[in-house]
Amino acid sequence: MIASLLSPWTVSIAPAHLSETFGYESPACWLATVGLISALVLDLRISVVLLALTEAVLAVWFAWAMWVVTTPRFTALPFPFMATDLMGPGWYAAAIGLLVAAAALVRELRRRSAPLREDVWLLTAIPGFGLMRLDGWLRGAVWAGLFSVAFYFASTDSPDSTQFADYGRTGNVPPAFPRGAEWVLLAAAALFWLAGVGVTVWQWRKLQSAPNSD
Numbered sequence: 001m002i003a004s005l006l007s008p009w010t011v012s013i014a015p016a017h018l019s020e021t022f023g024y025e026s027p028a029c030w031l032a033t034v035g036l037i038s039a040l041v042l043d044l045r046i047s048v049v050l051l052a053l054t055e056a057v058l059a060v061w062f063a064w065a066m067w068v069v070t071t072p073r074f075t076a077l078p079f080p081f082m083a084t085d086l087m088g089p090g091w092y093a094a095a096i097g098l099l100v101a102a103a104a105l106v107r108e109l110r111r112r113s114a115p116l117r118e119d120v121w122l123l124t125a126i127p128g129f130g131l132m133r134l135d136g137w138l139r140g141a142v143w144a145g146l147f148s149v150a151f152y153f154a155s156t157d158s159p160d161s162t163q164f165a166d167y168g169r170t171g172n173v174p175p176a177f178p179r180g181a182e183w184v185l186l187a188a189a190a191l192f193w194l195a196g197v198g199v200t201v202w203q204w205r206k207l208q209s210a211p212n213s214d
Contacts, residue, residue: 004029004097008088009061011161014168016073016081020161023090031057032094036101044112047105048119054098055126061091079173082182084158092155099144102129109133120204127193130200134207143196147189154185 005023012020023029035054039047065083074081124130128144
């Protein structure tokens with residue numbers, strides 16, 4: 001989480017009057033940091049809630065980025081901005097921290113043979129981890145991996161922050177280019193998340209009906 005605090009959460013896009021913001025300057029980053037650190041030291045049930053809240057913080061930040069690029073200060077510029085253009089490496093560091101913390105928590109819950117309760121559904125909000133809680137690591141890791149890979153490749157479609165900075169010095173933005181591939185990858189990430197939720201629900205029902213199947 002130190003990397004998240006010391007890295008930019010938003011990049012500088014001068015023509016849109018968006019300044020670079022480091023993690024330690026962002027309340028969202030502090031919320032995510034406190035949530036992840038607390039999740040590693042508090043009671044397991046509370047930790048699950050904290051991880052879900054941390055994911056909510058990251059999701060809200062992404063939703064804000066999706067919204068802000070639709071405002072006039074961005075749409076008036078000759079570049080098809082997307083949410084990932086605004087997001088700095090600090091956000092991604094926090095997201096990686098969330099996945100690592102969730103994996104550690106699932107491992108501990110399974111090690112203690114904790115009964116399946118509301119933690120399953122809170123972990124389901126994190127792609128693949130509800131399934132890991134129910135059915136072991138492999139199937140959950142597949143859905144988590146598919147989501148992560150799709151989202152990662154979507155983010156690589158964005159110009160590097162140094163490009164925005166270089167063009168911004170003269171009040172310009174990089175040359176426009178098609179963003180269809182990124183939309184497809186983001187849609188794929190959303191579908192992988194939804195599919196993972198669906199598989200988790202199916203597995204839950206299967207486990208619930210197992211004692212009565214004899």
